[in-house]
Amino acid sequence: MTLRQFEYALAVAEAGSATAAAELLRVAQPSVSQQIRGLERELGVALFARTPTGLVPTAVGRAFLRDAEVAVRTARRAKATARAGADEREGELVVAAQMGLGTRQLPGALSAVRRRFPRLEITVFEEANPAELKRLARRGAVDLGLVGGPCEDGRYEGHHLGDEEFVAVLGPEQARLAADRVELRDVAREPWIRFDHGSALDGVLRDVLRDNELSPTTVARVSQTATALRWAAHGLGVTLVPASAVPPGFEHLARPVVPGISMPTVAAVRPGAGPAEMTLLEILRQETWHYPGFPGNRPGVLTTG
Numbered sequence: 001m002t003l004r005q006f007e008y009a010l011a012v013a014e015a016g017s018a019t020a021a022a023e024l025l026r027v028a029q030p031s032v033s034q035q036i037r038g039l040e041r042e043l044g045v046a047l048f049a050r051t052p053t054g055l056v057p058t059a060v061g062r063a064f065l066r067d068a069e070v071a072v073r074t075a076r077r078a079k080a081t082a083r084a085g086a087d088e089r090e091g092e093l094v095v096a097a098q099m100g101l102g103t104r105q106l107p108g109a110l111s112a113v114r115r116r117f118p119r120l121e122i123t124v125f126e127e128a129n130p131a132e133l134k135r136l137a138r139r140g141a142v143d144l145g146l147v148g149g150p151c152e153d154g155r156y157e158g159h160h161l162g163d164e165e166f167v168a169v170l171g172p173e174q175a176r177l178a179a180d181r182v183e184l185r186d187v188a189r190e191p192w193i194r195f196d197h198g199s200a201l202d203g204v205l206r207d208v209l210r211d212n213e214l215s216p217t218t219v220a221r222v223s224q225t226a227t228a229l230r231w232a233a234h235g236l237g238v239t240l241v242p243a244s245a246v247p248p249g250f251e252h253l254a255r256p257v258v259p260g261i262s263m264p265t266v267a268a269v270r271p272g273a274g275p276a277e278m279t280l281l282e283i284l285r286q287e288t289w290h291y292p293g294f295p296g297n298r299p300g301v302l303t304t305g
Helices: 003-015 018-025 029-043 059-084 106-116 130-138 172-177 200-211 225-233 275-285
Strands: 048-051 054-057 090-098 119-127 144-148 157-169 192-195 218-222 239-242 254-258 261-269
Touching: 003 018, 003 029, 003 054, 003 059, 018 029, 054 059, 059 090, 090 106, 090 130, 090 275, 106 119, 106 275, 119 130, 130 144, 144 275, 157 225, 157 275, 192 200, 192 225, 192 239, 200 239, 200 261, 218 225, 225 239, 261 275
Parallel strands: 090 119, 090 144, 192 218
Antiparallel strands: 048 054, 144 261, 157 239, 157 254, 157 261
C-alpha cells in the first residue's frame, strides 16, 4: 500500500466516483480506477460498493478510510516539519474545535495564520461530540484543539484562553420584554431547542438544569448552533449557546442568565508544536472570550467543565 493509494481512496470517497476524483486530483480517470482496484486486491476486501449513483464506501471501507486519512495527514505534517527546518512554512494545519467554541475568534485568527504562512493548508473540524474530538486526538489527527474544560490528554498541553460565557437566545417578543439578564428559572418555563444527545453543549445544559432542579419541555434537538439560533429567532423556543457563537444581527435576542454559566476555553497543543500552531495559539490568547456587549463574568458565576 502507498500514500498515493490512500489519497486516491479518500478522493473517491469525497467525490463519489473515480471520474470526479480524477478531476480533484488532476490525474487521468483510469489511473484512479487502477489504484483503487489494486488496493482492494491487496487488502482482499471491497472498499467501495458500486451503486447506480456512484461509489459508496462499504462498512469496511469507512473504517479503512478513517485510518487512511490519519496516515495522509501524518505524512503531510512530517513533510511540513522537514521543510520548516528550511524555513519553508507549508503543509497542513489541522484544527479541531468543540462545537460553539471559537465561532467568533477562529476565523480571524486562522486568516492571520494564512497571511503569515501563505503556503499552509488549514483544515478545521467542528465536533459536537467530545468523544469524537478525543478519538481524533488519539489518532494524531489534530495539531490544535479548542475544548471546554481541562485538557485531559497527556499527549497535549492545555493553554487556558479565557472563560466563555453562555447566553440564552430568546424569540423576538420575549427579547423585547426581557431584562439585561434573565433568570434561568423563568426561561426554563419556555419550550427549549436543545442539542443532540452526547454533545458537549447539551451536556452543559443538562448539568445546569439538573443542578437547578429544572425540567423544561424540549421542542426540538439540533446538531448545529446556527440552526438553534435561527429557530429561536423565529420564536420556536429558547436555546443556550456560548456567547461567541451569537453572530452579528442576533445580539438583541441574547441574554446572560442568572445564575451565570461559563466554561473555560482551552487550547490543546502538542508539545514541541511547529511555528504555525504556536502562531495560532498566540493569536487566540489575544482574543476576547466574552462577547463584547454582554457583561463579563461576575462573582458567583457557575463554571462548568
